[in-house]
Amino acid sequence: MEQATKATPEIRWLGGIQARDAAWLLAMxxxxxxxxxxxxxxxAALPLIKEEWGLNNTQAGFIFSAYLAGFAVSALFVLPLTDRFSSKYILICFASISVVSHILFPIFADNLVTAVVLRVLAGLGLVGVYNPGMRVVAERFANNGRGMAVGTYVTFFYASNSVSLALTGVLMAHLEWRDAYMVMALLAALSVPMAYLLLRSHKAPEGGGSSGALDLSVLKNRATRIFILGYSLHAAELYIVRVWLPAFLVVVLVAKGVDSAEAAITAATVGGIALATAAAGPVVGGILSDRWGRAASASVIFALSGAVSFAIGWLIGFPWPVIIGLTALYGWAIAADSAIYSTAVTEVSEPSKLGSTLAVHSFLGFTGGVIGPIVVGAILDLSPEAIRWGLAFSVTGALSIVAIISLMTVRTPASPPPAPTRPASEA
Structure with missing residues (x-):
């Protein structure tokens, strides 16, 4: 007598994705x-670098933004290639560029010019990893849990930023800033063999007849334009906070009588830990947008980050625990909508033009990230001392108003329904 067998139920992770795919996603x-x-x-080292190189706030912001400028401009040339060639080779090559440029920074950077050149190269390296990786993730989870999957990928992006800030601060307590930077850069070199092992069996998608060149016709899509605008305003807010919030925390500590050198280390370490809440932002935002829609979810998150922006700069004299609490809330809010825009453009774009769509998305988005820190740096340089931080963060808050008004004009469905599963008899 034959014993009936039961199919082992597929283990599924949060968002309904298979456990095997979840493991790959976490590794990626x-x-x-x-x-x-x-x-x-x-x-993390900015207060020390400013003093060592004699930089003002505008110059310091320019050096940071050079990284984003390298990312933005390179996106126009690198990302369309993913419509024609495998993301595997692009990702591994540019991961190597990123690692080398960061190793060279603590060795050779000693003024505005050398720092800008090396950070532009680092931005070039990142664009060839972050976006092709996101495309691979979006394609793998096209039928189920795409918002959560892209959100998870972006969550690790934010987690690394917070860990980088906090761990560099810890290292700076024992090492010179150049040595601390070098330790972090050498650790990053491990990503290259990781990328190779993860993608060695990855097969290039069909090119769809694309030449691999940038196609600006993707901007004819109204929903695409609005989501790119939202992403640009998000990036401006995000990088303003990333660059200037640690410096703001230094000002808060100095006002409370802490030595400036100690304040720089404490602000980097504590600020990094507080901003670690950003790590949970994109995956939560992605899940919410799968349920409630991309535009609606992004608008609510922008409202929260905008409210904190309008308040925090005026609270220098408030107790340190209050400032840290607001910093943690801020860190979550500025990150939570990040994956929503990237997910949305993969859904409204023509599949054969996705590389060009992501290129324009990244270029215009990160252009906001380039301009934001420089503008705020100029505000800090030109404003009276008593109101400079309140004014700088209030200008940041104004970006949320523009974003919400724009996003409320577009309506998109939540995550697309999963593709139907074929019965075994039809296989």
């Missing part, structure tokens, strides 16, 4: 996490 996200270890090392 971990590769990005490791690559970005030195991402915030410059910001």
């Amino acid at each position: 996200s971990s590769m990005l996490f490791v690559l970005l270890f030195p991402f915030s090392s410059y910001v």
